[in-house]
Amino acid sequence: EPEVTQTPSHQVTQMGQEVILRCVPISNHLYFYWYRQILGQKVEFLVSFYNNEISEKSEIFDDQFSVERPDGSNFTLKIRSTKLEDSAMYFCASASGTGNQETQYFGPGTRLLVL
Amino acid sequence: RKEVEQDPGPFNVPEGATVAFNCTYSNSASQSFFWYRQDCRKEPKLLMSVYSSGNEDGRFTAQLNRASQYISLLIRDSKLSDSATYLCVVNLPGRRALTFGSGTRLQVQP
Numbered sequence: 001e002p003e004v005t006q007t008p009s010h011q012v013t014q015m016g017q018e019v020i021l022r023c024v025p026i027s028n029h030l031y032f033y034w035y036r037q038i039l040g041q042k043v044e045f046l047v048s049f050y051n052n053e054i055s056e057k058s059e060i061f062d063d064q065f066s067v068e069r070p071d072g073s074n075f076t077l078k079i080r081s082t083k084l085e086d087s088a089m090y091f092c093a094s095a096s097g098t099g100n101q102e103t104q105y106f107g108p109g110t111r112l113l114v115l
Numbered sequence: 116r117k118e119v120e121q122d123p124g125p126f127n128v129p130e131g132a133t134v135a136f137n138c139t140y141s142n143s144a145s146q147s148f149f150w151y152r153q154d155c156r157k158e159p160k161l162l163m164s165v166y167s168s169g170n171e172d173g174r175f176t177a178q179l180n181r182a183s184q185y186i187s188l189l190i191r192d193s194k195l196s197d198s199a200t201y202l203c204v205v206n207l208p209g210r211r212a213l214t215f216g217s218g219t220r221l222q223v224q225p
Contacts (some may be wrong), residue, residue: 031211033211033212033213035213041217042202042215042216042217042218043153043159043202043213043215044215045212045213045214048211048212055211056210056211056212058212089156091158091159095211102147102211103149103161103164104161104213105161106158106159106160107158108157108158109157109158111156
């Protein structure tokens with residue numbers, strides 16, 4: 001069964017450093033998402049991406065964040081200058097974009113710890 | 116008011132029990148509804164979509180009440196492996212982004 005993959009599984013970084021989180025969505029999917037989950041809190045939407053551009057973003061997704069699809073398979077989330085409060089689990093998701101109730105499939109996540 | 120509200124639990128039930136979770140959503144124009152399951156420190160996984168007419172998948176039954184703006188999940192004959200956090204998830208109008216509740220934790224005990 002095809003699945004979303006994410007690397008790295010864990011990332012520890014110093015405050016102020018840049019991090020890039022990588023995702024490989026399911027191959028025939030067209031919509032890509034990043035969500036985050038701070039420990040003990042709910043899953044929160046960050047950004048969605050379609051047709052090589054951002055289609056929707058939340059208020060969390062400020063100028064410190066950017067997304068890119070550098071080639072046909074990878075989908076990346078960059079945090080330019082990490083803050084302590086960026087520590088969270090970051091989930092990538094993808095969806096085919098068809099049907100009335102679109103199913104989003106989540107990757108296993110990257111646990112980011114900012115020190 | 117939170118967009119999606121759930122009782123955090125935990126619900127502690129014996130194996131074989133029937134357990135029900137409810138969830139309320141604030142935006143009456145919400146379009147799509149789901150139950151996801153999340154194991155500790157893992158990704159959310161789709162358990163089932165929730166349709167207006169209600170739907171069943173094995174031991175799991177989901178219901179949607181648009182008039183009262185709530186969604187329910189019923190689990191029959193609970194198994195130890197059902198222990199997890201159950202997330203109520205909604206699509207707000209015109210959005211593909213998923214809006215998650217905080218989850219209800221279920222612990223099934225032997």
